[in-house]
Amino acid sequence: MNIVFNSHHLVFLLQGAGWTLVLSLIAFIGGGLVGFIVALCRISPSRSLRWLSMVYVQLVQGTPLLILMFLAYFGLSIVGLTLPALVAAGISMTIYVSAYVGEIWRGCIQAVPRTQWEAAECLALSRVQRMGLVVLPQALRIATPPTVGFMVQIVKNTSLASVVGFVELARAGQVVNNSLFEPFLVYMLVAGLYFLLCFPLSWWSRQLERRLLVGHRVEVAAA
């Protein structure tokens, strides 16, 4: 029986895309919060905090996201929890994002000129005040282009959640393909949907970078 691609399939794919966005948001918010802490630890006056956060970043950045997904998935079942695949995917993506975003933001904080730190110190501001009132607001401006650029990586990397059974866009594509046996058509459509999600973010990131001063470019590791 030859099934033809119809609106049901398209809706299924679009639902998958919706879940892609949900997971991306969870990863960004969760990873952003943890990443912020990581960034602060990386520049902490405490040597042990600096060292710990560096080790954390090196470990996470040296492991494939797919392996992290498996570890989270099987790790959760060890602890005795039977939770939906979204939880495992969310946890592994949060960890993954926190390490990369933490490094990006650390770089941005350090890109704020030394003179700003010194000026704030000479105004007798405490460390917290220096960070909160002077450095971080400037770092935020510098951080916006690479962070938006990294959001593209997040959206693309959610595709790996398909491997632990979470039905986001890539998995939806696999399911549709299994009933249609039209891999080229299905995956081109899936690719097209990812493109529609990612390209605006890429474009926006480039616009932001162009508007920012040349001296504040930060290298982003691409994946």
Add this chain to the structure above:
Amino acid sequence: MSVILLDNVHKSFGTLKVLDGVTFSVNKGEVFAIIGRSGSGKSTALRCIDRLERVDQGRIRVCGHEVSDPQLDLRQLRRDVGIVFQSYNLFPHLTAAENIALAPRHSKGKTRKEAGEITARVLAQVGLSDKAQSYPEQLSGGQQQRVAIARSLAMEPQVMLFDEVTSALDPQLTGEVLKVMADLAAGGMTMVLVTHEMAFARNVAHTTLFMHTGRVWEQGGPDMFERPQTAELQQFLSAGL
């Protein structure tokens, strides 16, 4: 016998007229200085000689090449003309010796041994034999500029062009570069130099050209500096001390 000839050259950048009917010629072995205010068109005129800018109107002939001809063999022209820039433009990833040997090896097809001999000779000529293995960042501005001169000399050109080559240097370093240029002049090289160094133009150049608003305003020998004919040159000489 003129080696360089500019005949009624006009050039504009957009609406800005930079060269307005420039005519002059340079003979073999002549040291030809071009002076003038910023914006007078002197650098543009020099760059047109080596086809770094294209003229809108007029004719330029250099070492037998018709520079204004669109069919010109650019590489052959550039083998006959050497040019030294204000910002030296040395290749930062190569040593002084490698900078110098690059063009003889790849553009003139010299063997490694031949290129090595040429390199040693020109480095000695500019007084930097001991800096052959240094990278540009290890050299002072004056040394870098001398390497740049050596790099152009290594191509054994018929004509050497100098585009304000001491303007970017600290005053203490201009002397060493000017000395190299004076030695070259004494050796009979045909040279055209755009310069702000009035003393050099006066003492070394056979002919000096004063350019103003894109035109040849005055031209003459060293006595032009003592007896300027036009008010503009008078003003320029008294102001630009």
Add this chain to the structure above:
Amino acid sequence: MTYKFDFTSVLAQWPLFVHGAWLTVKLSLAATLLGLLIGTLCAVGRGSRNPVVARSCAIYVEAIRNTPLLVQIFLVYFGLASIGLKVPAFVAAVLAMVINVGAYTTEIMRAGIESVHKSQIEAAECLALSRAQIYWHVILRPAMERVYPALTSQFVLLMLATSITSQISAEELTAIANRVQSDTFRSFETYAVVAVFYLLLSLLMRGAFWAAGQALFTRRRKLGTPL
């Protein structure tokens, strides 16, 4: 928690893991070399005066950078099969990875090429060097030295991303991990051990790149400063 961690049964499989790591290295090396070639050609193409060439390279880069590697792998593997070309999984894996890393490398090389100031090219033209000679000696060589750290990071990420090819059953470390964990029923331990292997591979790769950089870029080795 009643789960008892048992690493011994997993660690007993270490020859398999080493073999898997070796396969990963082979896959990564092939993709790295070919990807660098494609990336450099495309970066040059992006700056081409021919609008068709420049546009095509730009479209290629944007298409790859805005779609996930997993989907690209599926397209290459299943897509080729559906038009009659049955390629072995390893070949499809290399192909997909080369296409993928080629796009990212293009952007990196493009940044390197654009970092070479116009005055350098002008000086080279005035030394009567040909266009090809200028591209190689004056543009690409310093460009590569400048972007070498970014290239290194890119290729280490590539090596980690080869884990995704396990999804089309290409033979590499993650695929072997999948088999081991289904045999031993020690899933967490298996992936933990494999994670360590990947970490070691990343360190090894960075070390190898560093050594290669020292050998290739004499200026950096002698002076220690960035270009």
